[in-house]
Amino acid sequence: MNSTNVQGDPQPIGVAVVGAGYWGPNLVRNFMASPSFRLQALVDLDVARARKVLGGYSTVEATADLTAALANPAVDAVAIATPAGTHLGVALQALQAGKHVLVEKPLAATVAEGRRLVAEAEDRGLALMCDHTFCYTPAVTRIREALHSGELGELHYLDSVRINLGLVQRDIDVIWDLAPHDLSILDYVLPDGVHPVSVSAHGADPIGAGRACVGYLTLQLNTGAIAHVHVNWLSPIKVRTTMVGGSKRTLVWDDMSPTQRIAIYDRGVEVAAPEELGPDQRRDMQISYRSGDMLAPALQEKEALGQMVAAFAGAIRSGVPSLTDGRAGLRVLEILEAASRSLADGGVAIPLVEGEN
Numbered sequence: 001m002n003s004t005n006v007q008g009d010p011q012p013i014g015v016a017v018v019g020a021g022y023w024g025p026n027l028v029r030n031f032m033a034s035p036s037f038r039l040q041a042l043v044d045l046d047v048a049r050a051r052k053v054l055g056g057y058s059t060v061e062a063t064a065d066l067t068a069a070l071a072n073p074a075v076d077a078v079a080i081a082t083p084a085g086t087h088l089g090v091a092l093q094a095l096q097a098g099k100h101v102l103v104e105k106p107l108a109a110t111v112a113e114g115r116r117l118v119a120e121a122e123d124r125g126l127a128l129m130c131d132h133t134f135c136y137t138p139a140v141t142r143i144r145e146a147l148h149s150g151e152l153g154e155l156h157y158l159d160s161v162r163i164n165l166g167l168v169q170r171d172i173d174v175i176w177d178l179a180p181h182d183l184s185i186l187d188y189v190l191p192d193g194v195h196p197v198s199v200s201a202h203g204a205d206p207i208g209a210g211r212a213c214v215g216y217l218t219l220q221l222n223t224g225a226i227a228h229v230h231v232n233w234l235s236p237i238k239v240r241t242t243m244v245g246g247s248k249r250t251l252v253w254d255d256m257s258p259t260q261r262i263a264i265y266d267r268g269v270e271v272a273a274p275e276e277l278g279p280d281q282r283r284d285m286q287i288s289y290r291s292g293d294m295l296a297p298a299l300q301e302k303e304a305l306g307q308m309v310a311a312f313a314g315a316i317r318s319g320v321p322s323l324t325d326g327r328a329g330l331r332v333l334e335i336l337e338a339a340s341r342s343l344a345d346g347g348v349a350i351p352l353v354e355g356e357n
Contacts, residue, residue: 012038013100013316014074018066018090019081020044020053023104027079027131028053030305032060036313037077041069066090070097077127077316080104083171088113091128095120100127100316105180106336107329114333118326127315129322130329132184136307138299139253139261143244144189146264152246155194155225158186160242163232173211175201175339178231183332185242186219186227188323197222198349201339207234217339220349261299266292 015037017027024044031037041061044050050062063069070078070093077100080090087108094101101121107130108114121128134140146152160182169177186196196219203212217229240255250265270288308324315322338350 010036010317012036013076013313014038014040014072015077015079016041016043016069016072016075016099017079017081018043018069018094019104020046020050021081023131024081025053026305027081027309030303030309031079033306034309034313036310038074040072040075043069066093070094070099075099077102077312079131079312081131084109085171088117091117092120095124095126095128098124098126100129100312102129102131102312103329104131105133105184105329106130106176106333107326108333111330111333111337114326114330118330121326125319127312127319127321128326129312129315130184130324130326130332131308132180132188132324132328132332133304133308134181134185135188135324136304136311137255138302139255140185140188142262142297142299143185143242143251143253146249146251147189147191147244147246151249151264152244152251153248154246155191155221155223156245156247157225158227158242158244160185160228161230161239163230163235164238165236166233168207168209168213168233169211173203173215173343174213174231174233175203175215175217175343176336177233179215179217179229179339180332180336182229182231182242183217183335184324184328186229187328187331189244190221194221194223194225196220196227196335196352198351199335199338199342200347200349201342202347203343212343215343217335219335260296262297264295264297266290266294 013036015031017024020042028042031039039060041063042050042054043063043066045064047062047064054060054062078094079102081104082090084106087103091101091103108117162178162182198220200218203215205213207213213233215231219227242253244251252263268290270290311322334352338352342348342350
């Protein structure tokens with residue numbers, strides 16, 4: 001797998017994609033476009049659908065036999081794009097066959113299942129990566145840089161809105177459907193040493209779907225900062241915005257704006273030496289408002305899925321876990337499970353155990 005050709009370039013990594021439904025074709029397209037990979041097989045119970053995805057002139061094998069695909073010595077890695085309830089079985093089978101694994105979000109259906117996959121991959125020295133695609137967009141990369149470099153100052157709050165009309169899922173609520181995107185972004189951009197300590201969730205099912213169609217998550221961070229996520233299947237308009245407020249500057253990401261995805265505002269509230277004031281004096285502290293410039297940094301547009309595929313290749317070849325590895329997927333799962341408990345208990349805050357994953 002890690003051999004090189006006569007020019008000294010590494011040989012492409014053989015990969016099989018499992019699942020030819022909604023997301024699988026996107027993986028197929030990006031693996032076929034990547035010089036780091038050679039697509040060997042597309043596995044789907046509906047072989048005709050798999051053949052249609054590959055196209056009439058493709059020499060890539062379309063098969064319904066996962067076991068046979070995993071037995072192929074030319075397959076070094078497997079990318080899984082099947083329903084979450086199947087992730088444990090398919091990924092475990094691939095890891096036990098000695099294959100590196102990429103799994104569509106969420107990593108698994110439960111934290112317990114996710115832990116089993118992480119343990120299996122680590123025991124075997126294999127790469128396990130979660131397809132948190134949004135983390136590989138140029139905008140999210142820029143947000144991460146702004147927080148880690150101190151450009152925004154100390155994080156005060158993060159507010160995210162991900163709303164649209166549909167698709168109402170049959171097996172999961174809106175939190176499990178949409179919030180993994182925002183939770184994975186939060187996990188990716190937070191500075192070192194900053195992490196959520198609790199989550200509370202509220203939801204509503206005004207159409208009688210049998211599950212929450214509108215949801216709100218509030219996460220308390222260990223620094224006293226707060227993160228808020230609004231997800232909604234019932235909105236007549238599509239909104240994808242994230243606001244990251246810091247002590248120095250505030251960054252606004254509007255993913256629906258092709259010409260100005262990110263704006264950084266040098267505007268905010270300043271308090272005169274609050275640490276020098278006693279409790280009785282804080283009512284009279286002097287507040288001033290800073291109104292500086294707005295910067296709209298240029299972003300080099302790249303397909304996020306292509307960047308994610310490149311990161312998967314890097315993790316396989318270097319042995320260094322990607323920033324969206326199995327443990328990152330576990331952290332997202334922990335928040336989702338805690339959010340479900342909070343939702344069932346009327347919105348109470350559920351503690352998150354730092355370092356558990």
